[in-house]
Amino acid sequence: MPIATVNPASGETLKTFDALGAEEIESRIASAAQAFRQYRLTGFDERARLLNRAADLLEQDAPEIARTMTTEMGKPVVAARAEALKCVKAMRWYAERAEELLADEHPSDADVRDTGASRASVHYRPLGVVLAVMPWNFPLWQVVRFAAPALMAGNVGLLKHASNVPQTALYLEDLFGRAGFPAGCFQTLLVGSSAVENILRDPRVAAATLTGSEPAGRSVAAIASDEVKKTVLELGGSDPYVVMPSADIERAARTAVTARVQNNGQSCIAAKRFIVHEDVYDAFAERFTAGMRDLTVGDPMDESTDVGPLSSERGRADLERLVDDALSRGATALCGGQRPKEHERGWYYAPTVLAGITPAMRIHREETFGPVATLYRVSGLDEAVAVANDSPFGLSSNVWTRDEGDVRRFVRDLEAGGVFFNGMTASHPALPFGGAKRSGYGRELSEHGIREFCNITTVWHGAEPDDGS
Incomplete structure (x- = not known):
């Protein structure tokens, strides 16, 4: 696809960019x-100074870069500003904590003696140049949650961003440059997906991280595996949102609306499959459908808009x-199910709730990237777990219950990288983020994320000879 800014609210191409050539x-x-070679030798104090400066600049730039993101991929401008400020928070979090998270580790004296050493330690050393292949849906956050820990660990980054957010991609390179990071520490590569293989195979590139589709993840993983290079993958998600009889139904339904339509429904960690116990199904479905129907669909630059256009x-x-296939096979649209008639220009789709989903429908197995929810009625906890796990994905999950027995069971049995009780999935720098099954491997954020692109180095010192021997 061309490298261009195309406004999804109008379909108008605003600016195009030439892809970088081989030279x-x-x-x-x-x-x-x-x-x-030079940046790896800097201390944590200097890296923190630079990253805090980038955070300060981004905080100042938040209103402007938010409008750029909204123009390029259609998220409501209110959400875009919040995304920018979330990046500021993550930068400051890692600037403050990286030295502690990557501190040298020292085995116990007994274990050291048992190895035959006089002393031993474990060190976290940067890997080198890391290629980041990033998606358009959170065009700042997805990059910063990689870049902040990677730079604090002493790595440097090459960003291959999605082709429909080139101005946001270029802003990120400019941001780190203005903050004072040495030339070459963080660069944006305006290239198409066909250029990724040669870049990743270059011996100077040490590792890669990708957030995106399952096919893209498979491709990068295969190339990196052939080159024996480390990768972290965060791929698709079809997260379950389970509602049990003890739940606060009013809160569960209200939160469900936000959980489904965040970022216009284009989020890997958005709740997508709503699995509701039969005892509370009708009450939840009524409230949830009403909430989805009442959302304001419109111009993403309007502060009152809840749902903007899809990105493309x-x-x-x-x-x-996906929706048409489900309807043709017997599903019922409780609301939505079509393009909103009042928005003829742009790539809008009405918030939709589908009931009567069966395994014969594509939507049962495939990820819905937009404001479309599927409702399932289940008879008990066992069926809820089975339906929740009946997906090739396992990114995160949401459960509403006040029963501790339910809590223990869902923590034990849900096949996902996270289980969020009585709330919606959210990412935070203090919590590891990543999935299971076809949602990828490795973790971002927290101490786990910053250590992904480190060489964990064992240092062993032989015992001194006994002078009396």
């Missing part, structure tokens, strides 16, 4: 490798095919 790519990889015409067409 320019080579120059940037060389610059990154050179930068790493293709994305809307993919969503329509």
Whole structure:
């Protein structure tokens, strides 16, 4: 696809960019490798100073870069500003804590003696140049949650961003440059997906991280595996949202609306499959459907808009095919199920709730990337767990219950990277983030995320000889 800013609210192409040629790519990889040789020697105090400066600049830029994100991919501008400020928070979190998270570790004296050493320690050393292949849906946050810990660990980054958010991608390179990071520490590569393989195979590139679709993850993983390079993958999600009889139904239904339509429904960790116990199904379905129906769909630059357009015409067409297939096989649209008639321009889709989902429908197995929810009625806890796990994905999950027995069972049995009780899934720098099954592997954020791109180095010192021997 072309590298261009196309306003999804109107379909208008606003700006196009030329892809980098082979010579320019080579120059940037060389610059990154050179930068790493020096940057890896900086101390945590200096890295923290630079990252805090980037955070300060981003905080000042938040209103402007929010409008850029909204123009490029359609998220409501209120959510775009919140995304920018979330990035500020993550930068400051890692600037403050990285030295502690990567502190040298020392085994117990007994274990050291048992190894035959006089002393031993474990050190976290940076890997080098890390390639980040990032998606359009959270065009700042997805990058910063990689970049902040990677830079604090002493790595340097090359960003291959999605082709529909080029201005946001270029802003990120400019941000780190203005903050004072040495030239080459963080660079944006305006290239198509076909260029990724050669970049990843370059021996100067040490590792890669990708957030995106399952096919993209498979491709990057296969290339990196062939080169024996470390990867972290965060792929698709079809997160369950389970509501049990002891739940606060009013709160569960209200939160469910936000959990489904955050980012116009285009979020890997958005709740997508709503699995409701038969004892409270009718009450939940009524409230949830009413909440989805009442959302304001409109211009994402309008502060009152709840749901803007989907990011692309293709994305809307993919969503329509899933919904149409479900309806043709017997599903019922409790609301929505079509393009909103009042929005003829742009790539809008009405908030939708589908009931009567069966395994014969594509939507039962495939991820819905848009404001479409599927409702399931279950008879008890066992069936709730079975339906929740009946997905190729396992990113996160949500459970509403006040029964401790339910809590223990869902923690034990849900196949997901996270279980959020009585609330919606959210990412925070203090909590590890990642999935199971086809949702990928590895973790971002927290101490786990910053250590993913470190060489965990064992240092062993032999025991001194006994002078009397």
